[in-house]
Amino acid sequence: MGNDGGSIPDRRDLVRNKPKAEQADKANQTRARWFFCALSKRPLQEPIVSCALGKLYNKDAIIEYLLDKTAYGDGGKICGHIRSLKDIKVLKLTPRSPPPPPDSSADVARFVCPLTFKEMNGGQPFVYILSCGCVFSQSGLRTVLGSSSPHNGNDATADESNGSSSVKDEQLEVCPQCATKFSKSSDIFMLNPSLEEEERMRVVMELHRSREPVKKSKKRKAGADVDEAAAKKKKGSPEDHPLSPAPGLNPKISAASRSLAESLAAEETKRKAGMSDAVKSLYRGKNDAPRKETFMTMGTFTRYA
Template identity: 40%
Template sequence: MGCDGGSIPKRDELVKQKQRQGKVDQNILNRVQWFTCALSKKPLVAPVVSCSLGKLYNRDAILEFLLNRSAYGDGDLICKHIRSLKDVVTLQLEPNPSFSESHSPSLTNHDQEPVSRYICPITIKEMNGKHRFVYLDTCGCVMSEQALKEVPSKTCIKCAKAFESFNVIVLNPKAEEQEAMELALLEKQARIQAERKEKKKAKAGKKELEKMNGADSSLLDYSSSSKRKLEEATEFTKHSNKKRHVAPASAAQTAQSSTLSLTAAVAAKVAEQMAANASRQKSSALKSLYSDGRSSKENFMNR
C-alpha cells in the first residue's frame, strides 16, 4: 500500500465515467456556418440557397450534388433530405455595402473579425452569426428575427408577399431547434406523399369517369341517330301512303290488282285441298297399323 514501489489507483481509473464532450469555440462555429457552404466548405457566394433545416449552401454545390451524390464525401450525411431543387429555396440576400474582397480578412485569421457579405435590410445588422436570421420559404427574403418581431405582419416586409408562421425558417438553428425542424420536415414529407397519392387516385377516377361519360354520350348519339332515322322512315311511309291514297288508280293498275287477288285465292284453295289429301292419307296409314282386318281387341302393341 505504500513504500513498496506500488501506486495508488485513482477513482477515474477504477470507475468508468462518461466522457465530456469538448466545447467548440462559438466564433469558429459561426465562421463555418455563416461564411461557408455547408456542403462544399467554400465561401458563400450568390446565388445562395437554404433547405428546410436552415443550412446555407452555394447553389452550384447543390447542383453538383444532385448530378452526382458522391461528388462530396459527406454529402449524404449533410443534405440527404435534398432530392431536387424543389427542396431548397433561393435566398434574396441584401448585400453589405461595407464589404470588400480586398480588405476582408481571411476566415482562418482569428485575430480579426470577418465582415459579412450580407446584412438585414431592416436593422442593417450583419449576417455573421451574432444575430438570429430567418427567411421566408414563400419568397426567399432574408431578415433578422428582431426585424420580423418588431414589424408584426402577415406580409413580407421586403416584397409584401403573404406568409404564415410555418413559412418562417430559422437560419443555422441551435441543436435542439434543429431536432424539432427535422421532425417537422419528416411530417411535411409524409403529408406531401399522402397528398400526391390522393391526387393520383383522383386523377385516375376522373379518367374513368370521362371514359364512362364518353361511352354514354356515344350510346346517346347512337340512340338519337336511330330515333331520327326511325322518325324519317315513318314520315316517308306516311307521305307515301298519303300519295297512294290521294292519287287515282288507273285501269291497268286496277286490273293488275284484281289478277293478283284471284291468283292468291286459287293458290290458297289448292293448298287447302293438298292439306286435306295428306291428312286423309295419314289417317288411313294409322288405321292400317291398328286394324288391317284383325279383331278389334288386337292392336299394334300386342300383335
C-alpha cells in the first residue's frame, strides 16, 4: 500500500510517466507498400500500374475506382489525383527466375531488377521509366547511364521554371531493356518514395498539369442542328405568330360609359346655369382672349395690367 510506515515508496510508484506513442512496424509498412495494391490492399497481380507519385496498384482496382469513386472508402485520399487511365503507366516487371512457389512466404519478392537481379522487396530503391514502363533498381540504372544519378523529373521542371533550354537540348538516353528513348531528367520516377520525395513529386505533377492546354469541347453536328432548331422555336418568327386583330369593345360597356358621360355633361351645364355673374367672371371661356390679371389682382393697381 505504501505511506503506512511499513514500506518506502519509490518514484515509479508515485509518478506515472506519459505513455509512449505507438510506433508502426516499419517492416509491415514496407511489406504492404511493395507486395500489396495501395488502393484495394490485395496482393499485387499483373498488370501492375504506377502513378506520378510512384504508388503501386492493380490495374483492375484502378478501373473499378474510375467507374465508381465510392467503390473504395478511402479511394479519394489514396488516388484522388488519378483522373483517367492516362494518369497511370503499366509497368514492365522482370519476374524472378525461378519463380517462388505458390505456398512460399509473402515476403519473397516476385520481381527483380533485370540489370542487377536485386529483389524488388523494398530493400533497394526502384525506379520506372515513363516512356516505356520498364522497372530497374536505382543503382543498376545509374551504373548503366553513367555517373549522374537518375532523377524524378524535378530537375526538368526546375529548369523550365527558370527559363533555361537545357531540357530541350538534352540528349535522350536509351532504355537498356527495350531500347526506347527517354529523358534522364524528366522520365524517371521513383517507386514507393519517401514522404518528402512524394511531396516533391506531387508538386511536379501539379506544375505539369497546370501547363496542360485546356481542351475545347467539340459539339457534334447533329447536336448543333438540334440546338439551333430549338433556339429558333423558342425565339419564334412573325410567320409562326401572326398578328391577331384587336378585340372589339363590349356593347354593354360602351353604352354604360356613354350614358355616364352624358349625365356628367348635364350636371356641369346645370351648375353653370346657377352661377352668378361675379362667379362667372372668374372663369374664362374657350374662345375668350387671355387676361393679364387674375382673380387675386383683379380691381387692384398693377403696373403690368
